[in-house]
Amino acid sequence: MKIAFLKESAAGETRVAATPETVKKIIGLGHSVTVQTGAGVAASVPDDQFKAAGAEIVADGGIGAADLVVKVRRPTDSEIGAMKAGAGFVSLLEPYGDRGVVEALAKAKIDALAMEFIPRISRAxxxxxxxSQANLAGYRAVIEGAALYGRAMPMMMTAAGTVAAAKTFIMGVGVAGLQAIATARRLGGVVSATDVRPATKEQVASLGAKFVAVEDEEFKQAETAAGYAKPMSAEYQAKQAALVAEHIAKQDIVITTALIPGRPAPVLVTEAMAKSMRPGSVIIDLAVAQGGNCPLSRPDELVEVNGVKIMGFTNLPARLPADSSALYAKNFLALLPLLADKESKAFAPAWDDEIIKGAMLSKGGALIHPHFAPASAA
Known part of the structure; x- marks a missing residue:
């Protein structure tokens, strides 16, 4: 199978879908690899390192001859047009944000797989x-928050006096939230966290942070089978908002991470809550790309309200391109055996496998994923 790794074209995207390490392993599995010129430069991987690993460096990435095309982000129209019919395409497609790209891939008879739809099962x-990307985003969110905060994170006892530790509040305890808690603790902050899923209470405590939530009967049932938070009733939201509002007013750094796939981000920090924080405090909104957990946040723009700094990041992993690329490349390497025939090494997705069923959006010119397929097909 000919596998092509393309250079990212999205504004501010610094990641690359392969590393010399994964390229060497892919070739060892019996495949050939082409890498687009300059694909890894922003992630500190020059072309000669890919070439030394066995890849061919091609100006257009060898996209036209490739059996499988791999990126970090969704393809451009010209890239879709350059792919041959019957080829595969893998990336973080963000299909809810642009259904047109998914339909264009299907129309071009490209078998497209969305990495974000990989089922969250132990085997996957x-x-x-x-x-892998959210883990790094959670870490970087704390670093960005600490940089914007005009004071120190840990408590410091000096001859001139004591510097108080920064009170840091993490809202949403998924992968990003857990890493944010751990990072803030390492930096010496006094950390608290909240989430509507009861299972997260123990996780928060295990990291040495305080759990903040209204723990009633509805709270005990607030998690889907897939591990995501359920939408809560208006009554619960009001009670939780009152508790959170009181807590936020005392915080120095607030990091929001709450996202539900395919839906607008829930509002966690209202304008009134943000204005209740003391001047110099910081809000980092990781959900700004889906509307934001704070209505005052703007994509990749620093907003200041009453002295409170509010920053919404749309792509924090791109601020750690070397590590985020390495992890993403290994995610793809682990997936690759499900996309190739064991004997011939040809592109042949394991259509009956639950991982492929969960992540593949199109097949042979048709949309097959239940979230995007026509009702009759679904």
Whole structure:
């Protein structure tokens, strides 16, 4: 199978879908690899390192001859047009944000797989790109928050006096939230966290943070089978908002991470809550790409309200391109055996496998994923 790794074209995207290490392993599995010129430069991987690993460096990535095309982000119209019919395409497609790209891939008879749709089952953990990228986003969110905060994170006792530790509040305890808690604790902050899923209470405590939530009967049932938070009733939201509002007013750094796939981000920090924080405080909104957990946040723009700094990041993993690329490349490497025939090494997805069923959006010119397929097909 000919596998092509393309250079990212999205504004501010610094990641690459392969590393010299994964290229060497892919070739060892019996495949050939082409890498587009300059694909890894922003992630500190020059072309000569890919070439030394056995890849061919091609100006257009060898997209026209490729049996499988791989990126980090969704393809451009010209890239879709350059792919041959029957080829495969893998990336973080963000299909809810642009259904047109999914339909264009299907129309071009490209078998497209969305990495973010990899089922969250134990067998697929090594393929879970959402988790690998969210882990780094949670870490970087704390670093960005600490940089914007005009004071120190840890408590410091000096001859001139004591510097108080920064009170850091993490809202949403998924992969990103857990890493944010751990990072804030390492930096010496006094950390608290909240989530509507009861299972997260123990996780928060295990990291040495305080759990903040209204723990009533509805709270005990607030998690889907897939591990995501359920939408809560208006009554619960009001009670939780009152508790959170009181807590936020005392915080120095607030990091929001709450996202539900395919839906607008829930509002966690209202304008009134943000204005209740003291001047110099910071809000980092990781959900700004889906509307934001704070209505005052703007994509990749620093907003200041009453002295409170509010920053919404649309792509924090791109601020750690070397590590995020390495993890994403390993996610793809783990997935690759499900996309190739064991004997011939040809592109042949394991259509009956639950991982492929969960992540593949199109097949042979038709949309097959239940979230995007026509009602009759679904």
């Amino acid at each position: 953990q090594s393929m879970d790109a959402l988790s």
